Amino acid sequence: MEVIRQDPSDFRARGIRARDALRGDLEGADLEKYVEERVLTTTLDKALNWARGNAIFPATFGLACCAIEMMTLVAGHVDIARFGAEAFRGSPRQSDLMIISGRISIKMAPIVRRIYDQMLEPKWAIAMGACSSSMGVFNNYAIVPADKFMPVDVHVPGCPPRPEAVMHGILKLRQMIQDDPAMGWRDRYEARGTEEVVGDPAAFPTAVNVLGPEDTERA
Amino acid sequence: MSSVSEYRQSEQAVDVAEAGGIVAQTLTEWGGDEELLTINLGPHHPATHGVLRLLTTLEGEVIRDIKPIIGYVHTGIEKTAEQKSYWKVIPVIERMDYLAYYFNAMAYCGAVETLLELEVPKRAQYLRVIHLELCRIMSHMVWLGTSALDVGAMSLLFYCFRERDNILDLFEMSSGQRMHTRYIQVGGVMEDIPKGFEEKCRAFCKRMPKAADDFNALLTRNEIFLNRMRNVTPLDEKTLLELGVTGPLLRAAGNPWDLRKAQPYSSYDDFDFKIPVGTKGDNWDRYAVRWAEIYESVKIIEQALDGLPEGPHIADDRKVVLPPRHELATSMEALIHHFKLVTEGFRVPPGEVYYPIEGPRGEYGCFVRSDGSSKPARVHMRDPSFVNLQALAPMVRDSYLADLIATLAMLDPILGGIDR
């Protein structure tokens, strides 16, 4: 899928070769080179990721102030319809990107995790704003950063981030999807339990162990 | 008889007790042939305007009982505010009701200024009024856009958010940030408005009424919108007053209570504007009251711009207000004041104050208790959505599920303010 930039110096020559090819009197190495430049060769995976990257369906997941800025993403000034991401789906079954826009309280954390689990593969997560990325302004008993209980692919800073910043986050995610989908927060799903905890984990009484052992079993 | 499990039984204790016509209804009374379904219009729902969980008991399409369960975006803001010095509390307080951030800051600063007995200069009061009314229009724009979306008129979202972006450009011009601008400071406003602000603001005031006419033309003669709004879930004024409802919901029922007129603050009595009041208190009146308020706010902004007095944009009591930057280079006292304010913050005489103002959703009352130190001992924001949400149950009992969605849109709850 790589785009090969050609230098315009031999523009005239390429025009003549194209005319010969049309007339059918181009053979041998020239014909070989001519065809090779024209045909896009790609792998099935790359083609799929190209399609996935350009048609991301975000799930409407507005928690707090960032949700208002997420709505402006869809409105006129900054329009992510240009990148195919404006179809905000209501249910997690039909969406493949969760933009966690707002602060996640300890009462909401299990629900965010359950909805992320109910989304179908392939799925990604953007932590929009400082509160979901890192507890933001409120470092207190009631807030849980998204990284504590689910794998997040792109963190968009800001409180609330400008709509252009979230659009840049979505474009960065599209680039990640097309280049190397496996790349992501510690190989995507094996992420739980690998948060960097300095010293013994028991030192953080507020670490929310959202999923008890009985909730998960290997596929 | 009903398929309500033990988990749901524990959730459904009797709700509001028998008082003034609100009959306490328990589930077992409805015999009915149909099975009762208890379902969550839960925290993650496109029509709940935030993370509000409505435990609704449905008999077919008719709602028999509804129980709002909140707390899903509880951020412990009031506890965080007790850990910060007075002037650092403003960014935290502004993130409570995230569509009326100027009003949160205004209520808090009003309370602290009352405690300090600090007099705000006239120009600062006018600038505050301009930004408060712009914020009210912006809040009504988001309400109108999302409510029309809930009822099905999708195009309105794009028009309303276009107007909202114009307002946010003005906010960005005067304070540098689109939302949570921290423009209102204890003692006045952060900075004076830049050169081009007045022209852009007047241009906006000229364009806004025409835009509001278009929005109304889109909706008032629309058969679907009329059927969804007219005579739908009315609630009389007596019940609303008992439930402590204020703001457009109360004015829609006919009670013209508006703190800008009743208890004028920040020189609101210099402007003449009218208070739109409804008659029946149904969904249509709630829409019409908020829609008419947009014109009144534009009128206030224009009068405030015309009568903008000269003078300082912030009080000059150096014990409370940071000295201007250029003075730091020259005078030593300014440097000492600056250092003292930035490190420890200003001390407030001990006492308790409740300072109510009129926001887009009702009465925002900020209660501040100070114990003489540089950190507030208790900050509580009486949020109108928190109290107005109690009126949802009497409104939508025995009405259709579709009317619940329209009523919730007209109630305009902001969950950040409810859960604080």
Place this chain on the structure above:
Amino acid sequence: MPDATGLELLAGELRDADPDCVLDTLYFRDKARIAIRPDRVREVLQFLRGKGFTFLASVHGLDYYPEEPRLGVQYELLNMHDVDRITVTLRVPIDAPEVPSVTPDWPTANHQEREIFDMFGVIFTGHPDLRRILMPEDYEGHPQRRDFPIGGEPVLFTHQQAHGVDYTVGVDRIHPGSRTPS
């Protein structure tokens, strides 16, 4: 606002109706405030309703941490007819935090009393549905009491940590600056 004399008249009438219910009256920043005994709150509010204060704007809780009795509840009353506001306050100790609920007379206090119970632990007797409203149902402790730690994560300076320098502000250890002098 009922001015100072108006407040005293009101308090006087209250004392005639019920001798020992009014503990103290205060006129601060031209705002009237009456401190009452906790178990008389329903009668006082009904009396003030008769006087024209028909709108209960707000009910909020307080924690006067160093002073006793610790937990306070305040009722903001509003007289819409002649634009008057008055505050009724009461104080309860932490070991006997019972306050009669005013929800039967004023339905607006329903959620607000539940929030005070959730945040401060004041038990409102006679409340139709006293459960936690903001915190999860099974949460222990009342977060907004002043001796409840603010929680949250200590700041992780991983680099400094590795070199034995601890900049971490002990979040559960009360930061010296935040102790409020009584």
Place this chain on the structure above:
Amino acid sequence: MLRSYLPAIVFLVIGGIIGLLFTYANTLLGPKPRKTVKATYEPYESGMPSEVKRTFRFGISFYMIAMLFILFDIEVIFLFPIAVQLREFGTFAMWEAVTFIGLLAIAFVYVWRRGALSWR
């Protein structure tokens, strides 16, 4: 004799293949989920654990509304062939369609008058 049915059979085969292709496209092309969680298979009830039992019986009114919708919706499908070939059939087909719609209109008025359309 079989030859005359050949196009129909080919049409059915291709339709079947495309149908199956779409149903299993996701398992063929989509990434394999390495780890599944119990919540993935639970019904989605806006984020909460769902309590609605499989045995829940919906009210009669839903069934009534569904039947009425199907009744008056099939009417449109019958009009498609007429609409496509109206020029060849001439006015006879047009009158036939009008009577067809008229009959159903009578049924519609009856149902409306009886109040089956309004939700009980």
